[in-house]
Amino acid sequence: MDYEFLIFSRDDAVATITLDRPDVMNALSQRLERELHHALDETDSDPTARAIALRMGVVNEVVPAEELLDRAHALARRIAMVPADSVRLNKAITTYGLEAMGLRNAHNVMAFLATIAHSSGDSPEVRHLDEAFRRGGIRAFLDARDGPFQPEPVGPRSPRDT
Numbered sequence: 001m002d003y004e005f006l007i008f009s010r011d012d013a014v015a016t017i018t019l020d021r022p023d024v025m026n027a028l029s030q031r032l033e034r035e036l037h038h039a040l041d042e043t044d045s046d047p048t049a050r051a052i053a054l055r056m057g058v059v060n061e062v063v064p065a066e067e068l069l070d071r072a073h074a075l076a077r078r079i080a081m082v083p084a085d086s087v088r089l090n091k092a093i094t095t096y097g098l099e100a101m102g103l104r105n106a107h108n109v110m111a112f113l114a115t116i117a118h119s120s121g122d123s124p125e126v127r128h129l130d131e132a133f134r135r136g137g138i139r140a141f142l143d144a145r146d147g148p149f150q151p152e153p154v155g156p157r158s159p160r161d162t
Contacts, residue, residue, distance in 0.1 A: 001042075005032040008039045013050035013080040014073055015043040050080035051087075 007018040017039050019026040026032075043049045053076040055069070063071050079087060132144035 001035065001038050003035050003039070005029070006035050006039060008042075010049065011073065012077075013048060014053055014076040015039075015046075015049045015051070016053045016055070016069075016073065016076075017043075018055040050084065051076040 003020075005019065005021050007016075007020050009016045017036065019032065019036075021027065021029070021032060040052070043052055053069075053072040055072060061071065082090075129141055129144050133141040136143075
């Protein structure tokens with residue numbers, strides 16, 4: 001398969017998949033998702049491939065940019081030395097643990113934060129937002145809430161001509 005939005009390479013037992021859509025901060029698209037699945041399937045079907053260095057913006061360790069690929073490959077080579085069944089089992093344990101922890105904690109945190117948010121709605125700091133909503137509806141509320149914030153240098157509200 002010819003890849004348009006990712007770079008796929010192999011080095012011994014390590015396959016490296018790099019998302020390559022910097023103009024949209026590697027946002028997923030249907031094409032990128034298909035390419036990613038194809039590269040992962042290709043790697044999965046190759047018994048000599050033992051680990052994948054997936055470069056997609058997920059933070060596991062913070063390193064200088066010039067060290068990133070070397071560190072990712074070092075970690076992938078280390079994982080490649082572990083028996084495949086052990087890697088699969090550890091991935092499953094981690095995934096299930098995060099899912100279980102995430103769901104329970106999400107409900108607990110949501111209830112706690114919702115209570116705080118509802119009880120703080122009458123504070124002096126947000127009265128102007130209520131007044132803006134009463135005067136002009138949701139548009140006025142959003143303008144009052146978001147107006148003081150300057151666009152970030154590369155975020156969704158930033159100018160596109162820079």
